[in-house]
Amino acid sequence: MPMPAMWARPDLLKGKRALVTGGGTGICRGIAIALAAAGADVAVASRKSDHLAPTVQDLQAHGVRAIGIAGDVRVPAEVDRIVQGTADTLGGLEILINGAAGNFIARSEALSPNGFGTVVDIDLKGTFNVSRAAFPLLKAHGGVILNISATLQLLGTVGQVHASAAKAGIDAMTRTLAVEWGPEKVRVNGLAPGPVAETEGVRRLTTDASRARIAEICPLGRMATIDEIASAALFLCSDASAFITGVTLVVDGGLWLHSASALGVDATAS
Numbered sequence: 289m290p291m292p293a294m295w296a297r298p299d300l301l302k303g304k305r306a307l308v309t310g311g312g313t314g315i316c317r318g319i320a321i322a323l324a325a326a327g328a329d330v331a332v333a334s335r336k337s338d339h340l341a342p343t344v345q346d347l348q349a350h351g352v353r354a355i356g357i358a359g360d361v362r363v364p365a366e367v368d369r370i371v372q373g374t375a376d377t378l379g380g381l382e383i384l385i386n387g388a389a390g391n392f393i394a395r396s397e398a399l400s401p402n403g404f405g406t407v408v409d410i411d412l413k414g415t416f417n418v419s420r421a422a423f424p425l426l427k428a429h430g431g432v433i434l435n436i437s438a439t440l441q442l443l444g445t446v447g448q449v450h451a452s453a454a455k456a457g458i459d460a461m462t463r464t465l466a467v468e469w470g471p472e473k474v475r476v477n478g479l480a481p482g483p484v485a486e487t488e489g490v491r492r493l494t495t496d497a498s499r500a501r502i503a504e505i506c507p508l509g510r511m512a513t514i515d516e517i518a519s520a521a522l523f524l525c526s527d528a529s530a531f532i533t534g535v536t537l538v539v540d541g542g543l544w545l546h547s548a549s550a551l552g553v554d555a556t557a558s
């Protein structure tokens with residue numbers, strides 16, 4: 289079980305109700321646990337129901353209400369069921385984390401239209417589907433949406449045309465929804481992790497050599513931990529960020545900024 293964010297007070301989000309898609313595993317499981325440790329009641333949704341039961345147990349260990357709902361963010365009827373199930377169990381919704389994602393490495397010429405579309409459907413269209421379905425609940429008492437983005441779309445990341453297109457779309461959607469829904473007291477922000485240790489994304493997308501390269505060029509010298517990403521999520525979900533909307537916060541130890549280091553002097557050299 290990941291550590292809850294180290295600085296969070298147990299009452300930071302008391303009385304808030306949260307839905308975390310992709311919350312059964314990895315980064316979003318860590319965010320869900322951090323929300324619970326900060327006092328929020330939490331629903332986690334995942335395509336695979338076997339991830340949900342252990343996560344719900346870990347959430348309940350923080351003394352909050354928790355529920356796991358199996359469903360696919362690509363299917364509007366399943367999204368309605370996830371959102372309705374959250375409302376029925378928790379009684380409302382103030383925090384939505386859009387974290388459901390899919391990824392694999394494939395160069396563009398080897399990627400089928402369905403392979404491209406599958407990642408766009410999960411990441412980009414899934415984020416839209418869940419945001420749209422949750423909006424009536426979020427605007428009832430004011431709320432926060434946090435879209436989990438990435439940094440791979442900020443550069444020309446090889447083997448990631450599908451995920452880059454999807455994440456760039458999510459960043460654009462974050463800005464549009466922030467403007468459309470701000471007057472309804474719904475803030476919409478993004479969180480863009482770089483590589484995060486011990487996650488499915490890093491297992492799928494990196495090699496021993498690329499992990500060594502990350503440690504070498506990252507200004508902070510390593511990958512993030514899940515807890516560090518969850519800490520940033522808590523900030524963006526709490527009143528600590530009450531006047532922030534429409535931004536995507538990069539949490540990558542400066543890695544992507546230094547990815548262009550081939551062009552200049554090595555900042556780590558003394």
Ligand code: HXC
Nearest residue numbers: 389390391392393394400402403406438482483488489490
């Ligand atoms: C090429 C592939 C492929 C691969 C799947 N496809 N894997 N093409 N290389 N390795 C193609 C298939 O051939 C098919 O196209 C299409 O994609 C759909 O595949 P399915 O297996 O039918 O889809 P589905 O069962 O819905 O699975 C979705 C998935 C899968 C995304 C393809 O990998 C998955 O379920 N992933 C969930 C977990 C996950 O990816 N977690 C990591 C997220 S990491 P055809 O044409 O054959 O029909 C992340 C962070 C990134 O997002 C940032 C890190 C730094």
